[in-house]
Amino acid sequence: MPSQQDAAMVRTTFARVRRAVAGAAVGLCLLAACTEPGAGSIRMATGSTGGTYFPLGGEIAQLWTDHIPNVSVSTQASGASVENLRLLDQGENQLIMATNGTAAGAVEGEDIFATEPLDNPDDIVMLGNIYPEVLQIVASKESGIDSVEDLRGKRVEIGPPGSGTAVTSEHVLEAHGMSTADITAFDxxxxxxxxKLGDGQVDAAMSVLAVPASSITQVATNNDVRMVRIDQAGLDKLTKDRPSYTDITIPARTYPAQQEPVRAVSNWATLYTTRDFDERTAYQLVKQLYERSGQIGHDVGAQIERDKAIDSQGPFELHPGAERYYREVGLLD
Incomplete structure (x- = not known):
């Protein structure tokens, strides 16, 4: 009977072979301009249907399909960042969207990845940032919640399992001297x-989404809610301990009845792939994304900026195809 180590080696080798075959197929199709059904098919993992990743990912995939010859990109709904990183690691998807902080934890073996590490974390490389994702905390006014510290003892939605929201929620609680044990957590x-927030089943909900987020606009339109602030001390500790986070302000009147600006934290929503993904295709993906972002109808389309494509790169190398594009446009020397 094979040992656990032997079994792990087999899984690792199999995953690498699957990725290599997929990448080679895309590259051959581009070089040969092949036209058979399914040629150049790429699958990108996004997020849940109620978040930003899924609809935005669908528009980006269509843009690529429309403008890159012989490449067809489809999307897959998922639990978002954590699940996506595992799908990429296992060779189930060639592209993923993930928050840069969660991705950094994956390659460095931190957070949930400390006990359940990826098989091939060093194989993951960065294509580019898409838009800033903001942790937005919304509470019912009757709950009396005004700041993160007020969440203690309350019923709080912290994000779906396998999402960047769940990871970020825990980080923010930790920066305020709390954990999920100090709240009644829902996922x-x-x-x-x-x-559930609108129905009064929970007191607050934490969500890492684009600003503005349609789900928050809807609940704020139909219910008496307030945006919850993150205190300066908590922000300082979080950004010091975890440099992938940045301080951001949600402007006043972003949502119905929001009269004041709200302090929050942000990560980047970023595109990742693996080292063996075809270089010519990677070059075209980033080129078309940043040069045609104005064609994206989603509200977040206006936040996709080439000049910020490699901000907060963290522990990741750039894919060679993406790096070639960034050198051509002057983002790299």
């Missing part, structure tokens, strides 16, 4: 979390 989808 619903973004849509269900908003519904």
């Amino acid at each position: 619903s989808t973004f849509e269900d979390a908003a519904r």
